[in-house]
Amino acid sequence: MILCNLVHMTSAARDTSHSALTGVPVVPGVAYAPVIRPGRLPGIDQLVSVGEVAESDRDQEAARFTAAAEAVAQRLRERAAHATGAASEVLGATAQLATDRAWLGAAEKRIRQGVPPVKATAEAVEQFVEMFTKMGGLMAERVADLRDIRDRVIAELSGLPEPGVPVPEVPSVLLAEDLAPADTAGLDPALIVGLATTLGGPTSHTAIIARQLAIPCVVAVTGLDDVPAGARVLLDGTGGTVAVDPDEGTAEAAVAAAKEAAAAAASWHGPGATSDGHAVGVLANVQDGAAARAARDTPAEGVGLFRTELCFLNAESEPSVEEQARIYSDVLEAFSGRKVVIRTLDAGSDKPLKFAGHPEEANPALGVRGIRVSFNNPAILDNQLAGIAAAAEQTGNSPWVMAPMIATADEAKDFAAKVRAHGLVPGVMIEVPAAALLADRILEHVDFLSIGTNDLAQYTMAADRMSPDLATLTDPWQPGVLLLVAMTAKAGAAVGKPVGVCGEAAADPLLACVLTGLGITSLSAASAAVTAVGAKLASVTLEQCQRAAEAVLATSSATEARAAALAALG
Missing domain, CATH: 1.10.274.10 (PtsI, HPr-binding domain)
Structure with a gap:
C-alpha cells in the first residue's frame, strides 16, 4: 500500500531522539503515545x-x-x-x-x-x-x-487479510506516508489518539476525516519516515510538531493541559458569540439526514453547508423531484425552525455524476464543475430547485440556497433569479478569486455569501490542495487567502448582508477568531469541531479578534500569521 511504503529506521538511519519534526497543523490537540504504522502487502x-x-x-x-x-x-x-x-x-x-x-x-x-x-x-x-x-x-x-x-x-x-491500519492494543499515534480515505474513515479515536503523515495537506481527505473524528493531526511532516514503530512521540496538533522521545514529564504535562482545555470547551453549549456578546453563528457541515441528526446533538445552531451532490454520486439516472424533496426534507426536519444552507450540486471533476454527461477535460479542476454543470444541463438545476422548494413546503423550513464555483456577477444574477422564482433565499459560494474581488457586485444580486476556503486557497495559491509538496501553500492561514476573505467580508458589511465561511478553516478555533475579526458572520464546520470553535470564541472579545485579524493581515507567510494570532489570542 502507498501508505505502507515506508522505510523504517535502521541502525544506520539518522537519530531522531528528542528532535521535534514540523509540519502543517490541521486538527488541534495533544497526544503522547507509542507509534504504530500501517501494515503492507508483500511485493x-x-x-x-x-x-x-x-x-x-x-x-x-x-x-x-x-x-x-x-x-x-x-x-x-x-x-x-x-x-x-x-x-x-x-x-x-x-x-x-x-x-x-x-x-x-x-x-x-x-x-x-x-x-x-x-x-x-x-x-x-x-x-x-x-x-x-x-x-x-x-x-x-x-x-x-x-x-x-x-x-x-x-x-x-x-487470500490475504486486507492491508491497512492495525488495531493497537494500547492508545497509539499513527504515523504514515499517507493514508487512503478508507483507512482514515475506519480509525477508532479511542485507540488512535494522534495522526501524522508525510504527505497530504490541510484540506486532504485524511485531514478532513481526522477533524470529524477529533483526532489531533499534523500533515506534511518532514522527517516523519525515519520515526520507527514503537517510539514514543508527543504530537501537537495546534503547533504542528511531532517530538520524538520527548522528556516524559514535559509530555505528560502537555497532555494534561490539553485535556483540561478540552474539558472546559466541552461545557460550551452555544449560541455562538464572543465573550462581549458579538454574535457569530456556529453551524455544521452535513451531507445527508443522518449527518444532520448527528449534528443536532452538538451545540450547532443550524447547517451552514448541506453538500447535496453526495446523495447522488452513485445514481445511474437523475433522481426525480419527489426523490430529491425527500432527501432535502430529512435535513430540514433535523433542524426544524433553524437555519439550513443548501449548496446546489457541486459535481464534476472528482465528483462526476453519471447522468450529467461530463466531458473529458485536460484539467477538470478548472473545467465544468459546480454551477457550470448546469450551463449545458439547465434541467438539473431547475429540478433541484424544485425539489428544494417542495421540501421547504413539506417541512415548513425554508432554506437558504447557494451555488458553487460562481465566477462572475452575471452568473450570480442568473442563479439568484432562478432561486427567487421558487420562493427561496439566494446566495453564492466564494471559491474563485475573481468572485472575492467582485464580491460587492455579486452582492447586488444575492442575499448572502459563503466562503469555501478549501478551493479558495487552492485557486488563489495556484497549488493543488492534495499535493504533498505544496501543502504549505494551501494552508488557509496564507495571508493572500485571508486578504481575499477580508475583502469579501468587508463587501458584505457595507451592504448589511451576511458572509460566512464553510471551508475547513472554520474548524480551526484559533483561525475562527481571526475570521470573526475580519468580519465573518458565521462559521460552519464538521460537527466534531463545533464545540471547540464555539468555546474559543466565547473566551475572547471582538476587539481581541479584530486585533488578531489586523496582526495576521500584516504578515507575509502562513507560519507568521499563525504565530501572530497565537500572540494576540493565546
Whole structure:
C-alpha cells in the first residue's frame, strides 16, 4: 500500500531522539503515545506464482478478478452505511471507484491476454495513476484511492487479510506516508489518539476525516519516515510538531493541559458569540439526514453547508423531484425552525455524476464543475430547485440556497433569479478569486455569501490542495487567502448582508477568531469541531479578534500569521 511504503529506521538511519519534526497543523490537540504504522502487502513478484495464465483458465481468472473487486467494493459500501459525515462520503466514493469500468476493463483485458490477475491489477491501476497524476488538480486526489483499492483487490485475490491500519492494543499515534480515505474513515479515536503523515495537506481527505473524528493531526511532516514503530512521540496538533522521545514529564504535562482545555470547551453549549456578546453563528457541515441528526446533538445552531451532490454520486439516472424533496426534507426536519444552507450540486471533476454527461477535460479542476454543470444541463438545476422548494413546503423550513464555483456577477444574477422564482433565499459560494474581488457586485444580486476556503486557497495559491509538496501553500492561514476573505467580508458589511465561511478553516478555533475579526458572520464546520470553535470564541472579545485579524493581515507567510494570532489570542 502507498501508505505502507515506508522505510523504517535502521541502525544506520539518522537519530531522531528528542528532535521535534514540523509540519502543517490541521486538527488541534495533544497526544503522547507509542507509534504504530500501517501494515503492507508483500511485493507483487512474491504474490505472482505463474508466468502466464493458460488460455483455458483466462475466463475463470477474469471472473475471479471481477469477484474480488466486487467483494472489496461491497465491504466499502457496508462501512459507508455505518459511518456518518465525511467518513461515509469518502467510503462511498472509494466503493464507486472500486467498480469503475475503466480500470476494471483495463485489468480484465490484461488477464485475457495471459497476465496473472495480481499483476494485471497492479499494471491497470498504475496506468490510471499516471493518467490522474498528469491531469493534476482534483483528479490527482484519486491516486491514493486507486492504490488503496489496488492493494485491497490484490489481498482478496491472494487470500490475504486486507492491508491497512492495525488495531493497537494500547492508545497509539499513527504515523504514515499517507493514508487512503478508507483507512482514515475506519480509525477508532479511542485507540488512535494522534495522526501524522508525510504527505497530504490541510484540506486532504485524511485531514478532513481526522477533524470529524477529533483526532489531533499534523500533515506534511518532514522527517516523519525515519520515526520507527514503537517510539514514543508527543504530537501537537495546534503547533504542528511531532517530538520524538520527548522528556516524559514535559509530555505528560502537555497532555494534561490539553485535556483540561478540552474539558472546559466541552461545557460550551452555544449560541455562538464572543465573550462581549458579538454574535457569530456556529453551524455544521452535513451531507445527508443522518449527518444532520448527528449534528443536532452538538451545540450547532443550524447547517451552514448541506453538500447535496453526495446523495447522488452513485445514481445511474437523475433522481426525480419527489426523490430529491425527500432527501432535502430529512435535513430540514433535523433542524426544524433553524437555519439550513443548501449548496446546489457541486459535481464534476472528482465528483462526476453519471447522468450529467461530463466531458473529458485536460484539467477538470478548472473545467465544468459546480454551477457550470448546469450551463449545458439547465434541467438539473431547475429540478433541484424544485425539489428544494417542495421540501421547504413539506417541512415548513425554508432554506437558504447557494451555488458553487460562481465566477462572475452575471452568473450570480442568473442563479439568484432562478432561486427567487421558487420562493427561496439566494446566495453564492466564494471559491474563485475573481468572485472575492467582485464580491460587492455579486452582492447586488444575492442575499448572502459563503466562503469555501478549501478551493479558495487552492485557486488563489495556484497549488493543488492534495499535493504533498505544496501543502504549505494551501494552508488557509496564507495571508493572500485571508486578504481575499477580508475583502469579501468587508463587501458584505457595507451592504448589511451576511458572509460566512464553510471551508475547513472554520474548524480551526484559533483561525475562527481571526475570521470573526475580519468580519465573518458565521462559521460552519464538521460537527466534531463545533464545540471547540464555539468555546474559543466565547473566551475572547471582538476587539481581541479584530486585533488578531489586523496582526495576521500584516504578515507575509502562513507560519507568521499563525504565530501572530497565537500572540494576540493565546
